[in-house]
Amino acid sequence: MGIVEAILLTVITAATPLVLAALGELVTERAGVLNLGVEGMMIMGAVLAFAATHATGSPYLGILAGIGGGALFSLLFGFLTLTLVANQVATGLALTILGLGISGQIGEAYVGMSGTKLPQIAIPLLSDIPFVGPLLFRQDLIFYLSIALVIGVNWFLFKSRTGLKIRAIGDNHASAHALGIGVIRIRYLAVMFGGACAGLAGAQLSLVYTPQWVENMSAGRGWIALALVVFASWRPWRVLAGGYLFGAVSISQLHAQALGLGIPSQFLSALPYAATVVVLVLISHNRRTTLINTPASLGKPFVPDR
Amino acid sequence: MKKLLLALATSAAMLGFAASASAQDKTKICFIYVGSKTDGGWTQAHDIGRQALQDHFGDKIETPFLESVPEGPDAERAIERMARSGCALVFTTSFGFMDATIKVAEKFPDVKFEHATGFKSAANVATYNSRFYEGRYIQGQIAAKMSEKGVAGYIASFPIPEVVMGINAFVHGAQSVNPDFKVKVIWANTWFDPGKEADAAKALIDQGVDILTQHTDTTAPMQVAAERGIKAFGQASDMIKAGPETQLTAIVDTWGAYYIKRTEQLLDGTWKSEQVWDGLKDGILTMAPYTNMPDDVKKMAEDTEAKIRSGELHPFTGPIKKQDGSDWLADGEKPEDKVLLGMNFYIAGVDDKLPQ
Numbered sequence: 001m002g003i004v005e006a007i008l009l010t011v012i013t014a015a016t017p018l019v020l021a022a023l024g025e026l027v028t029e030r031a032g033v034l035n036l037g038v039e040g041m042m043i044m045g046a047v048l049a050f051a052a053t054h055a056t057g058s059p060y061l062g063i064l065a066g067i068g069g070g071a072l073f074s075l076l077f078g079f080l081t082l083t084l085v086a087n088q089v090a091t092g093l094a095l096t097i098l099g100l101g102i103s104g105q106i107g108e109a110y111v112g113m114s115g116t117k118l119p120q121i122a123i124p125l126l127s128d129i130p131f132v133g134p135l136l137f138r139q140d141l142i143f144y145l146s147i148a149l150v151i152g153v154n155w156f157l158f159k160s161r162t163g164l165k166i167r168a169i170g171d172n173h174a175s176a177h178a179l180g181i182g183v184i185r186i187r188y189l190a191v192m193f194g195g196a197c198a199g200l201a202g203a204q205l206s207l208v209y210t211p212q213w214v215e216n217m218s219a220g221r222g223w224i225a226l227a228l229v230v231f232a233s234w235r236p237w238r239v240l241a242g243g244y245l246f247g248a249v250s251i252s253q254l255h256a257q258a259l260g261l262g263i264p265s266q267f268l269s270a271l272p273y274a275a276t277v278v279v280l281v282l283i284s285h286n287r288r289t290t291l292i293n294t295p296a297s298l299g300k301p302f303v304p305d306r
Numbered sequence: 307m308k309k310l311l312l313a314l315a316t317s318a319a320m321l322g323f324a325a326s327a328s329a330q331d332k333t334k335i336c337f338i339y340v341g342s343k344t345d346g347g348w349t350q351a352h353d354i355g356r357q358a359l360q361d362h363f364g365d366k367i368e369t370p371f372l373e374s375v376p377e378g379p380d381a382e383r384a385i386e387r388m389a390r391s392g393c394a395l396v397f398t399t400s401f402g403f404m405d406a407t408i409k410v411a412e413k414f415p416d417v418k419f420e421h422a423t424g425f426k427s428a429a430n431v432a433t434y435n436s437r438f439y440e441g442r443y444i445q446g447q448i449a450a451k452m453s454e455k456g457v458a459g460y461i462a463s464f465p466i467p468e469v470v471m472g473i474n475a476f477v478h479g480a481q482s483v484n485p486d487f488k489v490k491v492i493w494a495n496t497w498f499d500p501g502k503e504a505d506a507a508k509a510l511i512d513q514g515v516d517i518l519t520q521h522t523d524t525t526a527p528m529q530v531a532a533e534r535g536i537k538a539f540g541q542a543s544d545m546i547k548a549g550p551e552t553q554l555t556a557i558v559d560t561w562g563a564y565y566i567k568r569t570e571q572l573l574d575g576t577w578k579s580e581q582v583w584d585g586l587k588d589g590i591l592t593m594a595p596y597t598n599m600p601d602d603v604k605k606m607a608e609d610t611e612a613k614i615r616s617g618e619l620h621p622f623t624g625p626i627k628k629q630d631g632s633d634w635l636a637d638g639e640k641p642e643d644k645v646l647l648g649m650n651f652y653i654a655g656v657d658d659k660l661p662q
Contacts, residue, residue, distance in 0.1 A: 006508070114547065212529060214342075
């Protein structure tokens with residue numbers, strides 16, 4: 001295996017959880033709901049996936065537990081902000097803090113245990129293609145899911161009827177409500193999709209990235225995912241590109257250090273974030289396209305008039 | 307109604323009285339942790355020390371702690387909260403808590419503080435540290451014997467003297483066995499991020515190192531080493547569970563004895579602000595069992611450990627040159643502790659540029 005291939009493999013592992021969590025949040029935000037609890041849902045997914053894998057011996061049941069746990073946990077956010085109309089920003093922050101706390105409690109029994117790594121699935125024929133094969137077609141289930149989800153969400157949001165409804169709600173919930181669209185119901189589903197994706201991202205952390213449970217192991221990746229959604233101006237393909245760009249810069253800075261190029265490591269560590277800022281400036285200089293993509297009702301509470 | 311209010315007020319006063327009485331019975335020895343108490347590394351080692359302390363004194367003391375306290379402004383608030391809550395002695399267990407500890411200590415002259423691994427002290431602030439570099443020297447020697455390629459990877463956290471000293475000790479130990487031995491360094495700029503530590507481990511292995519050592523806190527690098535089939539060293543706690551066939555040895559911090567000694571001094575009134583720097587011989591630092599290596603390497607490691615314990619060998623014994631080629635220690639010369647604690651330069655042989 002060549003060095004380029006090795007680097008790319010590491011990049012894929014680092015980028016997948018970011019892409020997944022950002023993709024879920026993208027759908028939630030497209031429906032006009034700002035859920036800052038991504039970090040909390042992610043860490044819940046991580047601990048539940050690890051616990052379920054440990055209990056059943058099957059990492060696939062672990063993935064299910066991560067997805068289900070993330071979705072259930074996001075329901076709490078949904079109930080507070082959609083039914084009780086609590087402030088979304090405050091509730092999202094609370095969800096993150098709560099998730100970090102609860103996951104620490106659940107996970108106490110699993111600290112120091114070696115986990116089960118999610119096995120790789122080689123796709124026949126395709127995995128034999130030189131270079132591309134081992135990179136893209138000899139991966140684990142969560143990687144395949146992440147790519148499928150990007151394609152699926154892109155189609156769903158921009159080509160399907162329900163996708164149109166979601167975007168309509170995100171842009172103007174009052175008009176959507178007047179048209180007879182069930183704003184609250186669809187927002188609940190969007191929030192749960194976001195939670196499920198964050199949970200899946202968490203499962204990737206504790207089953208693929210570092211197959212073990214460590215408290216706070218998401219280490220801020222939920223926040224990076226949130227930034228990625230804005231970075232991608234709420235477009236699925238750009239989430240994929242952004243996640244991989246961020247991953248690529250983070251991994252290549254480690255390699256630059258190991259090569260002893262003599263570039264200050266603090267500068268290199270800041271590079272992924274600097275790259276994010278630069279791209280944000282570049283894509284947001286056109287105000288009109290930015291406005292078109294931004295869900296206009298984002299973060300605003302909705303109370304249907306009865 | 308009046309009667310009820312009176313009853314309530316009386317019972318409230320009694321409760322308050324009872325609470326203050328029981329608080330006076332037990333001396334509060336408090337701890338501030340930078341990570342989670344179950345991180346498998348640095349903070350866990352401190353928490354094991356705290357439990358040993360609690361077990362030793364039983365009902366006489368209470369040992370409340372705050373975990374995952376970030377270094378920075380939050381640290382000052384956390385330490386102040388502890389001091390205000392009636393702690394008699396507060397252990398702040400991370401280098402980054404140094405300035406916050408000193409600041410809070412000025413406001414609470416009656417509370418005693420102990421700061422781990424720092425270099426600032428006051429009348430009510432003692433410092434304590436462990437000579438980790440003794441263990442790293444032994445690791446370096448083992449690495450030089452075990453590596454086929456003659457290159458080790460070193461995952462470092464932040465460029466502070468403590469970490470720089472560790473790298474130097476590792477390199478010096480390795481080169482005492484194989485003068486051509488090289489070390490590749492990656493600064494993760496974090497103490498605690500399993501994903502990033504694993505990425506750094508992968509990057510180092512992809513670039514051809516076949517031994518890994520770390521100065522970060524999670525077992526993720528050990529796990530990557532196990533997966534890739536190379537050997538590695540554990541940090542702060544015995545990490546053998548993460549790599550049963552991977553870990554050669556680990557530097558294990560054993561703070562319990564120190565915590566017990568200082569609490570005893572506090573209780574009998576002989577506590578003084580001191581700058582304690584103990585090592586292998588004092589039992590504050592121990593080596594995890596030497597495993598996964600041939601008998602001759604194991605014997606060499608044990609011999610070196612015995613020599614350091616007896617004082618026969620100081621890991622930094624001249625002649626040692628600095629990385630830029632200038633002289634640091636003459637033949638047979640040993641450095642003063644002050645120089646080691648402020649170490650901000652590499653010695654000759656380190657294949658990295660020190661971030662300034």
